[in-house]
Amino acid sequence: xxxxxxxxxxxxxxxxxxxxxxxxxxxxxxxxxxxxxxxxxxxxxxxxxxxxxxxxxxxxxxxxxxxxxxxxxxxxxxxxxxxxxxxxxxxxxxxxxxxxxxxxxxxxxxxxxxxxxxxxxxxxxxxxxxxxxxxxxxxxxxxxxxxxxxxxxxxxxxxxxxxxxxxxxxxxxxxxxxxxxxxxxxxxxxxxxxxxxxxxxxxxx
Amino acid sequence: xxxxxxxxxxxxxxxxxxxxxxxxxxxxxxxxxxxxxxxxxxxxxxxxxxxxxxxxxxxxxxxxxxxxxxxxxxxxxxxxxxxxxxxxxxxxxxxxxxxxxxxxxxxxxxxxxxxxxxxxxxxxxxxxx
Numbered sequence: 001x002x003x004x005x006x007x008x009x010x011x012x013x014x015x016x017x018x019x020x021x022x023x024x025x026x027x028x029x030x031x032x033x034x035x036x037x038x039x040x041x042x043x044x045x046x047x048x049x050x051x052x053x054x055x056x057x058x059x060x061x062x063x064x065x066x067x068x069x070x071x072x073x074x075x076x077x078x079x080x081x082x083x084x085x086x087x088x089x090x091x092x093x094x095x096x097x098x099x100x101x102x103x104x105x106x107x108x109x110x111x112x113x114x115x116x117x118x119x120x121x122x123x124x125x126x127x128x129x130x131x132x133x134x135x136x137x138x139x140x141x142x143x144x145x146x147x148x149x150x151x152x153x154x155x156x157x158x159x160x161x162x163x164x165x166x167x168x169x170x171x172x173x174x175x176x177x178x179x180x181x182x183x184x185x186x187x188x189x190x191x192x193x194x195x196x197x198x199x200x201x202x203x204x205x
Numbered sequence: 206x207x208x209x210x211x212x213x214x215x216x217x218x219x220x221x222x223x224x225x226x227x228x229x230x231x232x233x234x235x236x237x238x239x240x241x242x243x244x245x246x247x248x249x250x251x252x253x254x255x256x257x258x259x260x261x262x263x264x265x266x267x268x269x270x271x272x273x274x275x276x277x278x279x280x281x282x283x284x285x286x287x288x289x290x291x292x293x294x295x296x297x298x299x300x301x302x303x304x305x306x307x308x309x310x311x312x313x314x315x316x317x318x319x320x321x322x323x324x325x326x327x328x329x330x331x332x333x334x
Binding site: 006009010013014016017020021023024029032033036039040043046047050051052053054055058059062063066067070071073074075077078079082083084086087088089091092093095096099100103104107108110111112113114115116118120121124125128129132133139140141142145146150153154157160161163164165167168171172 | 215218227232233
């Protein structure tokens with residue numbers, strides 16, 4: 001029963017749990033971001049053992065790569081340390097106990113891990129696997145579903161990315177000044193020369 | 206007993222990961238830490254979906270010409286989409302954090318609340334004076 005894949009699986013999940021707990025307890029944000037990258041890389045390893053090689057690729061590139069870079073960029077623009085020391089949050093504990101308890105209570109109703117007769121493998125998937133070679137002509141079934149059978153999902157995804165990109169540009173793209181000549185980063189850097197209010201020049205002269 | 210554990214252990218460990226992510230979001234005040242917590246939660250949900258798609262003795266769903274057992278490719282496709290949407294929302298969240306830092310000079314939720322309170326009070330004083 002205990003084969004090699006199961007052991008690798010359990011070891012990777014244990015490493016993931018350790019990383020997550022370390023992220024929870026760590027206050028230095030640089031270390032937190034580095035551990036987030038490690039978390040993504042470990043989960044990519046776990047995805048390979050679960051046969052999802054395409055997802056593992058994407059997770060390694062996007063989760064461990066791009067998201068780490070974005071977070072490091074944010075750290076450069078903000079600050080490196082969490083000011084509040086970690087403390088126990090009773091409401092948080094209550095929330096995760098109830099949610100986690102409910103989820104674990106529901107797991108016996110889930111299909112067994114790796115069961116080939118699970119309901120999710122019965123409908124439409126057999127026809128995708130059988131028809132993929134003749135209908136689409138790509139050996140990789142994931143690609144043929146993503147780009148052809150379910151291509152409208154992918155179109156929706158592109159719309160979401162476009163919207164998010166627009167949002168980022170609107171938030172960060174330009175710096176406005178209000179009627180007193182204050183630029184908006186006065187609050188963050190009040191001592192910079194160009195941030196001193198222009199209105200003072202008019203009153204003194 | 207061992208068989209019962211082997212049937213569902215993956216779900217339990219993934220739920221544990223999810224709850225750590227949720228706890229980080231609820232209990233930590235730093236906004237970057239909250240986004241990291243959301244990321245952990247999100248990755249755990251991905252793992253849950255891929256776990257559902259796993260078939261015993263199956264391989265990655267790539268046709269090689271021989272008759273083989275494949276794992277379910279549909280969750281893989283859904284999660285590929287979800288990963289990319291996830292990075293888009295993370296980027297938007299981080300952009301918001303940068304803007305909050307510019308406006309309030311802090312990224313701790315309690316300090317932001319204090320600053321809001323202070324601003325509201327000074328506005329009230331201005332009106333009454």
